Amino acid sequence: MDMSLPPSSSYNGNSRAGGVRFTYGKTRTILSQDFDSFLTDSYSASKYDDDSEMEIELESKRKSFKSIHELREQGENKRFTDEIEYILDGIQESQPVNVRRASVLVLAQKLLKTEFMTKVRSHHYIPKLYDTLVSQDDFLIRCCFAFVVCLMIEDRRNAEFFASKEEFTRLVAEFLTYQSDPLCDDISKSSWKKSEKSMIGELKEIICRSDIFPDKKEISLKSIALRSLSSLILYKTRYEDVIKKRIRACDGISIVARILKDELAPVKKLLLAFEKGKTSKIKQKSSLSPLNFERVEQCLGILENVTAFCPENQLIIVNHEKDILPMLLEFLLYCHLESCNLNAENLSIALECLLGCLRVLINLTHDNQQCCRDVSKSPGMAILMRLTTVGQLPYKQSIGGNDKINMGKEEGSEESVEATKFDVLLLSIGLLINLVEIDAGSQDEFRKIEQNPNCPGTRNCLRLCTCPSRKSAVSCLVSLYNHQIEKGDDKTDSNIVAAYMAILIGLLIKDNKENQELRLPGNSVQSLINLLQDFVKFHELVGGEASTIGNSGQNSMNLDTFLDDDDKHDLLGGNNDGISGVVLQRSSQNQQSNGRNIGDSFLEIVDSLKAFEQKRLSGIPIN
Known part of the structure; x- marks a missing residue:
């Protein structure tokens, strides 16, 4: 008896006999359907939760991964932080003096690299370095500190911080007064110890590798301090007016004025030698020039900015350093000679000094009658007339005997020549306006000066014009005025100069009968x-x-x-x-x-x- 059952219909399979397909289990219970539905819904929700958690986990892991650039940058920042903290630890006062000296030398050397300097600023380490170094009392460390500050303040973005420090101006002024300067003294004959001489030599090498001082012979503590003070004053900050008060309070104005007088001391002998014909022209090469134009320019820039719109600072120079006025006038003459020679090696710096000197004199003569009288005294007025006339009208001969004055020609720019003439002329007229407006006696002094409008400025006419056909300075000025009116090259420049000349002529004619006789052609004004x-x-x-x-x-x-x-x-x-x-x-x-x-x-x-x-x-x- 065969008790086997047929295959279930829920099973699909191929029969070996005849290839008949059988299907089993076509029906499903209600219980199984509800349970399957429950399992399906439960599985879908749990799957959603699992996917969300997985995405969150993957996202957190993804964020924990960093690119090679980020890892490298993070490593560099960590390395920089370790370096600067190590240096700061070595400068602490608790460390031996030799350790502090070595650490500050390492700091100065690293600051020569632009990348390191940038990180020092971006990581806000400048205040920490300043506060650590400013309290050091070791002389050699203070010399290094002066150079470190000079490096930092070269960046305009750092000037605001140093300007905010009340004691910084006084500190720089103290650097200018140091009698002992290991950077320029002959240390081989000094009493410095062997280790100290070695440190001084290393510091000099570091300074030489910087681009602050092109002329390595001029490296000195005074030069470093002057450059720092110049940067502090020239950069426009919100402490501009406060700095003027601070530099006056620490006697910085007189200190800078005395340095400038020392630098200008050789000018008188140079002009005398040129006037007597002992030299055909003033040598221009920096290795032979007895004047340090860079230092003079720094001093002039400092004095110009601290006296601008500040009567209190102006009076310090006028009342206590008044012997600088005739030296500035002679320096104007010397710069004019330098700018007119063929050798243009010092041309640019000489012209900058010429314009800077004029601006300082304009500031000092503002609303100060005594200063105007001192500047107007012979040969001051004649020198100013020389600046106003020589090279402004057509000429045939220059100081060195050349066909024409060479101001800017070496640069191959005729526009540079005209721009320089315009600057010198306008500032010279401005200074004359100050003199004539404040001091009525300057009107007569001006008239007594005789000048040929076409004077070439030769050696014989160095201080006073000796050319034939000379006429009063008032008449000479009228000729210049007519020349500006008739010029058609640049109406803007010509109109500005002519307007200031008109003011000057009007001041000279006003309430002065003698000058009224020297009026414009056609007897008309x-x-x-x-x-x-x-x-x-x-x-x-x-x-x-x-x-x-x-x-x-x-x-x-x-x-x-x-x-x-x-x-x-x-x-x-x-x-x-x-x-x-x-x-x-x-x-x-x-x-x-x-x-x-x-x-x-x-x-x-x-x-x-x-x-x-x-x-x-x-x-x-x-x-």
Whole structure:
């Protein structure tokens, strides 16, 4: 009896006999269906949760991975932090002096690398280094500290920090007064110990590897301190006015003025030798030049900025260092000689010193009658007239006997020649305006000077013009005025110069009968009146702007609106307060007390010229 059952219908398979397909288990229970549905829903939810958790875990792991660049950068930062912390630990006062000296030398050497300096700033280590080094009392460590600070303050972004430190200005001024300077003294004959001499030698080598001092012979503690002070003052920070007070309080102005006088001491002998014909021209090579133009330029830049719009600082020089005034005038003459020679090796720096010297004198003569008298005294007025005339009109011969003055020719730029002539002329006229406006006696002194407008500036005319056909400086100035009016090359420059010349001529003619006889051709001053009236209209047009641009409570009329940035930088140097802010400064305090403004002064000149012209037209005797 066969008890086998047929295969279940839920099983699909091929029968070996006949290839018949059988299907088993076609039906399903309700229980199985509900259970399967429950399992399906439960599985789907748990799968979703598991996927979310997995994604979160993968994301966290993904974030924990870093690129090669990130790992390398992190390693470099860790290495830098270890290095700088190690150096800081070595400079601590608890360490032996030899360890501190070695550590500060390592710091100076590493700061020569731009990358290391950048990290020092970005990781905010400059305050830590400064606070650690400023308290050191070892002399050699302080010398290293002076160089480290000089390196740091070269970056404009670091100047704000050093300007915020109240004791920093005093510290730099102290560096300028050190009698012993191991960086420039002959240490082989000094009493320094062997280890100290070795440290000084290493420091010199580090300084030589920097690009701060192109001339390695000029490396000294004084040069380092001057450069630091110059950077501190020239960079515009929110502590600009505060620094002027600090440098006055620590006697820094007199210190810099005395350094400048020492540097200018050889000028008198050089001019005398040139005047007597002992040399055909002043040697220009830096190795033979007895003057350190770089140091002179730094001193002039410092004095210019600390005296700009600061009467208290101006009085310190005028009252206590007044013997510097004739030295500055002779230096103007010397720079003019340097700029006119064929050898252009010192041409650029000589011209910068020439313009810087003019700007310092403009600041010092502002609203100071005694200073104006000292500058006007012979040969001051003659030197200024030389700067105003030589090279401004057509000429046939230069100082060195060449066909023409070579100012800027070596650079192959005619525009450079004209730009330099424009700067020198405008600043010279500005200084003359200060002299004539403040001191009435300067009007007569100006008239007594005789000058040929076409003077070539030869050796015989070094201090006083000896050319034939000389005429009064007033008449000479009129010739220059006519030349500017007739020029058609650059109307903007010519109009600016002509406007200032018109102001100067108007001041010379005003209330001075002798000068009124030396008036313009045709016995008319109408062209002066027209030009000055346009000048006043322009001032009224920009008056609102001028009242908001002044510095330290002073207003200036901004003719620099007409100039591009390069021209303003060449003319103004570090002073960005406007051309007429340099040339025609007006104290707002005096204006308020007198109820006057800048335009009132010009209107007075215009009214005076109108009265003069009316008398001429009416046939009324001028005298």
